[in-house]
Amino acid sequence: MTCEELIAYLSSYIDHEMDAALVAEVQEHIAHCRNCRVVLDTTQRLIVLVHDEGQRTIPAGQRRALFERLHRAFLNRPQTWDDSNAQASEGNTV
Amino acid sequence: MGLHLSHESRAMPGPTIDLTIYENEEALLTGLRRRDPDACACLIKRFAPLVYAQAMRLLGDADEAEGVLQQTFIKACDKLDTYEGRSGLGSWLYRIATNEALMHLRQRSPRVDLDDVAETIQTDEMPQRLTPWTFDPATAALNSELRTVLEQALASLPETLRVVFVLRDIQGLSAKETAAALGLGESAVKVRLHRARLRLRELLSAYMQEH
Numbered sequence: 001m002t003c004e005e006l007i008a009y010l011s012s013y014i015d016h017e018m019d020a021a022l023v024a025e026v027q028e029h030i031a032h033c034r035n036c037r038v039v040l041d042t043t044q045r046l047i048v049l050v051h052d053e054g055q056r057t058i059p060a061g062q063r064r065a066l067f068e069r070l071h072r073a074f075l076n077r078p079q080t081w082d083d084s085n086a087q088a089s090e091g092n093t094v
Numbered sequence: 095m096g097l098h099l100s101h102e103s104r105a106m107p108g109p110t111i112d113l114t115i116y117e118n119e120e121a122l123l124t125g126l127r128r129r130d131p132d133a134c135a136c137l138i139k140r141f142a143p144l145v146y147a148q149a150m151r152l153l154g155d156a157d158e159a160e161g162v163l164q165q166t167f168i169k170a171c172d173k174l175d176t177y178e179g180r181s182g183l184g185s186w187l188y189r190i191a192t193n194e195a196l197m198h199l200r201q202r203s204p205r206v207d208l209d210d211v212a213e214t215i216q217t218d219e220m221p222q223r224l225t226p227w228t229f230d231p232a233t234a235a236l237n238s239e240l241r242t243v244l245e246q247a248l249a250s251l252p253e254t255l256r257v258v259f260v261l262r263d264i265q266g267l268s269a270k271e272t273a274a275a276l277g278l279g280e281s282a283v284k285v286r287l288h289r290a291r292l293r294l295r296e297l298l299s300a301y302m303q304e305h
């Protein structure tokens with residue numbers, strides 16, 4: 001396997017979408033090729049890093065105004081269902 | 095799932111309400127169905143930050159993200175009757191937000207660059223920076239500088255690649271789910287994800303080399 005091929009297969013390898021024979025070829029290449037080992041390792045680090053980023057929230061400075069606008073919009077939204085409907089459906093939807 | 099408030103949501107300012115009045119999500123849901131204003135405030139406080147961040151990443155525009163945030167909560171309240179409680183309110187809202195944001199993306203005037211939808215890695219996407227990272231995300235938390243670098247790198251990706259990356263690697267959808275959400279084939283999703291990863295790796299490596 002060449003370096004170009006390894007780079008092309010990199011995500012399939014990381015995502016476990018590869019058959020065993022190719023996995024063995026990738027591992028053999030990685031064992032001997034420092035550059036591809038770095039690319040694999042840094043790509044995996046990137047994925048872990050952005051996964052944590054999924055938990056990121058609104059910057060504190062924007063939060064208050066955003067909250068207030070949202071709360072207002074939410075409470076003033078047009079009525080699309082009435083309370084009796086909401087209560088009647090409670091039992092079978094929870 | 096109980097209503098465990100993170101420090102983030104606890105710190106979020108707004109009308110003073112006692113968040114402990116809802117013991118768990120079911121109690122909160124009952125309050126929402128009664129249109130109890132405290133329940134609305136509680137729902138917003140708890141989930142707005144996550145919803146907004148996701149909309150912001152997909153759209154890259156603060157005004158549009160705020161619009162999505164509002165639509166998500168309004169839509170959520172209208173659809174409360176159909177919410178079955180299996181996935182947890184958080185993932186349910188996350189899903190509604192993603193759909194709303196994708197709808198916004200579809201309404202934008204299409205300006206697709208052929209390079210952005212290429213089915214193979216582009217020559218300039220081949221790895222150039224080959225220095226190992228000392229930063230280990232498994233043990234170290236993201237600092238605000240690195241977070242900014244990451245957000246900027248994400249924002250610099252073409253939309254076609256960024257959206258796939260956000261849904262797959264940040265939101266954690268499968269290739270199949272991402273393909274369905276975007277109306278793409280699974281193989282296109284895989285190629286775009288791969289290209290996005292290579293580009294982001296390159297952009298972050300530039301930062302990692304200097305730090």
Ligand SMILES: [Zn+2]
Binds near residue numbers: 002
């Ligand atoms: Zn190699």
